Amino acid sequence: MYYNRTLSESFSGLIESEGQLRWLYELVKSRDDLDFLIGKSNSGEWISVYRGLSRIMAIRKMRKPNVIKIDGAQSYKKLTPLIYGNQELPFEFSRELMGLINKVTTLKKFDRYYKNKKEGFYQNELSRLFGICGTAKDDFVIVDKEAVVGYENTKEKDLLYGALREKYKKLQKLISKEDPKRYGKNLGKKSIGGELDFIALDKAGNIQLIEYKHGNNTSGIYLSPLQIGLYFDIFSSLDRKELIAAVYQMIEQKKRIGLIHPEWPIPEITGKIIPVLIMSDYNPRSSAKTKYDEILSYVRGKQQEPFLENIKTLTYTTKDGLKDW
Numbered sequence: 001m002y003y004n005r006t007l008s009e010s011f012s013g014l015i016e017s018e019g020q021l022r023w024l025y026e027l028v029k030s031r032d033d034l035d036f037l038i039g040k041s042n043s044g045e046w047i048s049v050y051r052g053l054s055r056i057m058a059i060r061k062m063r064k065p066n067v068i069k070i071d072g073a074q075s076y077k078k079l080t081p082l083i084y085g086n087q088e089l090p091f092e093f094s095r096e097l098m099g100l101i102n103k104v105t106t107l108k109k110f111d112r113y114y115k116n117k118k119e120g121f122y123q124n125e126l127s128r129l130f131g132i133c134g135t136a137k138d139d140f141v142i143v144d145k146e147a148v149v150g151y152e153n154t155k156e157k158d159l160l161y162g163a164l165r166e167k168y169k170k171l172q173k174l175i176s177k178e179d180p181k182r183y184g185k186n187l188g189k190k191s192i193g194g195e196l197d198f199i200a201l202d203k204a205g206n207i208q209l210i211e212y213k214h215g216n217n218t219s220g221i222y223l224s225p226l227q228i229g230l231y232f233d234i235f236s237s238l239d240r241k242e243l244i245a246a247v248y249q250m251i252e253q254k255k256r257i258g259l260i261h262p263e264w265p266i267p268e269i270t271g272k273i274i275p276v277l278i279m280s281d282y283n284p285r286s287s288a289k290t291k292y293d294e295i296l297s298y299v300r301g302k303q304q305e306p307f308l309e310n311i312k313t314l315t316y317t318t319k320d321g322l323k324d325w
Contacts, residue, residue, distance in 0.1 A: 001160055002150045003238055004246035005039035006253050007047075011061045012038070014068075015047060016257050020090045021059070024049070025258060027094060028132070031101070033114060035127050036259060041150050051104065052113055052120025062086065075110070079103050118214045122280040123197060126212065126316060130200065131254075136263035140202040142210075143250050143260075146195040149234050161234065165193050168230045171299060172223075178298065183291065184219060196231045200276075201247055205267040208274045208312075209235060215282035222291035225299060228275045229308055240271045275311045279325065282315050289325070 014021040015036075028034040028049060037048040037055075047059040057072045066089040077084045080100040083093050104110040113120045123145075130142045151157035173188035184190075198210035211228050213220045235243065247269055254260040282288070292313075300307045313325040 001152075001156065001238060003147075003235070003243060004249065005041075005144055005147075006246065006249045007038055007040055007045050008061075011045055011047070012253055012257060014059075014089075021047075023092065023094055024097075027097065029258070032128070033105070033124065034101075035124055035132065037145055038254075038257075038259070039144065041148075042152075050124070051101070052124045054104075054110070054113065054120065056100070056104070057083065076100065076104075117281075118216065119212065122214065122316065123212055125318065126278070127198070132259050134261045134264065136261050136265070138261070138264060140200045140208060141251065141254075141260045141264055142198050142200050143247055143254070144199040145197060147197075147199045148195050149238065160237065161193070164230060164233050164237075167233075168192050168226045171226055171302065174302070175223075175226075175295065175298060183222075183295075187223070190223075192227055193230050196235075199247070201251060201267075201269065202274075203265075203267055205270040206272045206274050207235075207243070207247060207269070208276050210276040210278055212278050212280075215279055215286070215288075218286055218288045218291075221277075221279060221282075221286075221288040222295055224277050225292070225296050225308060225311070228277060228311065229299065232273065232275045232308065236273055244269045244271050275308050277311065277313045277325075278316050278322070279314070280316050282325070 013019050015025045016022070025036075028036055033051050034056075035050050037046075037050055039046060044060055049056045055072065056076060057070050060069045060071065062069055067086055068089060068091070069086050070084050072084055080096050080103075082096050083100065114124070115121075127142055127145055130138055130140060134141055149161070151161065169188055169192060172190055172192065175183050176185060176187035196209055197212045198208075200208040200210055202208060209228065209231050211224055211231070213224060215221075248266065251260055251266055255262050255264065296308065296311075314322050315325050316322050
């Protein structure tokens with residue numbers, strides 16, 4: 001079980017200052033609707049460009065020097081095939097990329113999950129606000145997004161992650177039986193886990209595990225303690241020294257690239273983990289807040305150990321920023 005998504009120096013250097021793909025960094029930063037996701041796993045490393053929750057491209061390093069592979073969904077490849085495939089550096093495709101983005105923003109089938117200003121829109125905005133467009137005075141920075149813990153093999157994943165997920169699947173079933181009309185039927189069949197929306201570090205040196213929900217996702221909000229609890233247990237199971245080292249290395253690299261403001265002062269990382277729920281466009285007349293409190297109370301009553309005692313709940317709007325819920 002491990003977590004460290006720091007890129008190799010040779011690969012990250014492609015989008016660092018003077019890198020062969022630095023123009024791509026400048027283009028992404030100039031557009032409010034685009035953002036990067038960088039990372040690695042046992043299967044390789046990548047530099048991805050996203051628009052909301054849609055990945056436009058993933059750039060991967062090949063074994064052959066100065067060759068990269070650019071991959072993407074088949075629908076994007078059909079629109080602009082010249083961009084994708086194995087490419088030899090230097091490879092300048094800014095005009096083709098802008099053409100692709102212009103098509104994506106005008107064709108409804110590509111734009112419907114961004115222009116509606118729901119989950120994809122706000123996740124993109126938050127990621128940029130506390131990332132590529134952040135300042136040296138920000139209260140926290142986003143270290144990673146769509147974050148996952150790695151496992152050495154399937155057996156280890158089943159043993160560690162599988163056991164934790166089963167714990168929360170059982171809680172889903174119990175909650176459903178408690179009041180199926182109020183909380184929903186067959187919650188035990190509902191998917192749980194996957195990718196954590198954001199990992200952040202605050203100025204006090206605390207590691208924040210952030211899950212984002214849009215205000216219209218009522219059940220997603222009130223059931224979020226189970227999802228957040230699973231992520232909290234997973235990341236709490238990591239070797240704390242290794243987690244601290246990984247977060248530090250990722251911030252240092254992102255500062256060099258410009259995905260975190262270069263002058264943001266890295267505090268001493270405490271290793272304390274804080275679970276966070278952020279919502280946008282929350283309707284105060286919604287039942288989500290009451291049910292959220294009920295679910296938290298119910299799970300705390302079932303647990304022998306404290307459950308999400310230090311969870312933070314916040315709302316976010318473009319106009320007002322982050323506020324307590």
